[in-house]
Amino acid sequence: MTLQKKPHVAIIGAGWAGLSAAIRLHEAGLQVTVFESAHTLGGRARRVLSPSLRSSIDNGQHLLLGAYTETLALLHRLGLPPEQQFQRCRLTLQSADGRFRLKAAPLPAPAHLAWAILAARGLPWRDKWRMASLHWRLRQQRWQTPVGMTVLQWLRENRQSETLIGKVWHPLCIAALNTPVDQACAQLFAHVLRDSTGAQAWASDLLIPRTDLSDLWPDHIPAGIARHTGQTIRQLEAQEDGVLVDGRPFDAAVVAANAPAAARLLSSLQAPKSATGASDAAAGYLAQLQAFEFLPIATLTLQLDAPWRLPFPMLMLSEDASRGHYGQWLFERSRFIPGGDDNTMLSIVISNAGLLAGQDKDELVRAMTEQVREQTRDTGPMPAVQSADLIVEKRATFAATPGLLRPGNSTPWPRIWCAGDWTDTGYPGVLEGAVISGRRAAEDIVSSQR
Ligand SMILES: Cc1cc2nc3c(=O)[nH]c(=O)nc-3n(C[C@H](O)[C@H](O)[C@H](O)COP(=O)(O)OP(=O)(O)OC[C@H]3O[C@@H](n4cnc5c(N)ncnc54)[C@H](O)[C@@H]3O)c2cc1C
Structure with a gap:
């Protein structure tokens, strides 16, 4: 495919993959418009307003690694020094x-x-x-x-x-x-x-965000990237020389939604007619998207009524499901956040949190608060909990099981690419994989112009 000069690319989904693609395309001089269903940028790693805590928190505690070099390079390019955005610990x-x-x-x-x-x-x-x-x-x-x-x-x-x-x-x-x-x-x-x-x-190294996940970088994408939040894209239509995104013409599109939403959007397209076997390839691509299974992650945030310091900002908890002690990791959330010097916020992370489904929320909060109190006894008495918020992300990541076939960035449909942590990055469903995937989709588009 040969795109015209200064082609206009639509990005559907403003998670870390979609925004990584948007930045790379913008840097290459293409015109970019991002569409995002939510009102906040960041996707599964974003800031949310917690009514019970009366403050902004993350949809879930995230931890990055020193190995996330693509993500760190992206922050550098945006003028956000990683040493300012993260607390780095050995x-x-x-x-x-x-x-x-x-x-x-x-x-x-x-x-x-x-x-x-x-x-x-x-x-x-x-x-x-x-x-x-x-x-x-x-x-x-x-x-x-x-x-x-x-x-x-x-x-x-x-x-x-x-x-x-x-x-x-x-x-x-x-x-x-x-x-x-x-x-x-x-x-x-x-x-x-x-x-x-x-x-x-x-x-x-362990990299703990010092600010909320949207402010970490998604909120700081270049002003030249047009963005429409609160807008869910419902239909893609292949055209002779472009793609219609809910009726608006673009030269190309990157579907950077999660796998089920990407499958829904791509199913709205007619099977590509261009090459022999193209419709089988389209069916195969959709089948791979539909084969993903998902696992939840829950994060319990506790607001304490007095400052409290842990010996290390991230501690392992022992699980005991029979007592409702589901917590796996305990984070001292406010230690590194500007304005959070009072050290009064804790996050408790529960990965693969399927067991929490259908359980009474208040009881879960009570049991996990007790778990933290019990296991940190030697740290000194934990202050009373003033308020709490338990967020369960039902489709936090795909189940990273053996033999899972993950699709690539290019799709059987001309002018349409995909990006997301679920593409074939060699990583599990993590932020670095999302950033790599977005960059790869963008590079494919840029090289398709040449
Ligand atoms: C609670 C939790 C904790 C996690 N912890 C870690 C961690 O510690 N470290 C780590 O590396 N990773 C972690 N992850 C995984 C990480 O968040 C994901 O890998 C990453 O955010 C995925 O980014 P993405 O861009 O691929 O997808 P998403 O973030 O899902 O982005 C897709 C975007 O597309 C939008 N969208 C979907 N359909 C449409 C449509 N039709 N029109 C417009 N917009 C649409 C969605 O609203 C969403 O914003 C965690 C995830 C969760 C949920």
Whole structure:
């Protein structure tokens, strides 16, 4: 396809993928218009107003890694220095009760990790050895795991003990893939390890946003990108030399909605007639989109009535579903937020939160507050909870299971591309994957002009 000079591209969806595509296209000199159903930019990583807390919070606590180099480069290009937008901490996995701690040393890789494992608190020596040798073996195997294996099968095959799985691998897997070890894809998990703990020491740093997720960068996209929020696109129509987006003509479109919404929009198009087998390709692409399954993430935000300091801004909680103790990670939310110096806000994250469905919200808040109070006993008494908000994102990420076929950015329909964390990025459903996907879709469009 050859696009005309200064082509006009419609982006449908202002999540991190859509906005990443918009910026790249704008930088390449194309005209860009973004359409977004919601009133806020950011998609699944955005600011929301909490009526019960009477303040703006995020739809869910997010954590980034030093390895998210595309996202960090994007912030730089927008004039938002990452060191201003994030609190960067050395990799630290620390349980709220203080019994377990693994902290990367301020040394170059791989000594930073070797030291962390050697000096880990709460792990027997044989588990330290097993953990280190698994990491070493994985590196030797060029970060490849056997095809079709779940994380649990792979861990067992590599003689990881139940203690190690429970204390280290399960929390890491659920945080990175939002999929439990017995269902999660070992290869995707290995990719995360390759780019974080297996890379330079800074790649495994933890990056905690200092501001809300929309203000982190989506609100700061260049003014030259036209945006229409509160506008849901319902129909795409293929034209001879362009695409109609709810009746408005564009030279090309990037569908950057989540997989089910993208499938709905693409189904509104007629099957492409251009090439033999094109309609089969269209049916195949739609079938891949429809095959995704989704898992929820819940975030409980607690407003305390007095300041409180945790020993580290992010602590691991032990789960006990029989007591309603579903919390997995505890974040000291206000420590790094400007104006949040009073340290009165906590976030409790529950990945793969399907068990919360249908349960009484007040009871969940009570049980998880008790969980935090109980497990942080040694930190000093937790102040009383003034107000709370529990947000459950039902389709937080796709289930990152083995054998999942993920579509690419280009589609069988001419002039239409897709972007989203669900495209074939090699990552699970994470922010960095979304940013990479948006950039790739934009680069395809730009190169299609040449
Ligand atoms: C609670 C929670 C916690 C998470 N934690 C982390 C974390 O710690 N680290 C991490 O890396 N990732 C995390 N993730 C995953 C991360 O948020 C996603 O990978 C990322 O935001 C996906 O971006 P996206 O642009 O691909 O999709 P989305 O953000 O879903 O963007 C799609 C956009 O399209 C819009 N849209 C859909 N249909 C239409 C239409 N017809 N017309 C107009 N607009 C439309 C939607 O409103 C949405 O804004 C978390 C996700 C959640 C929900």
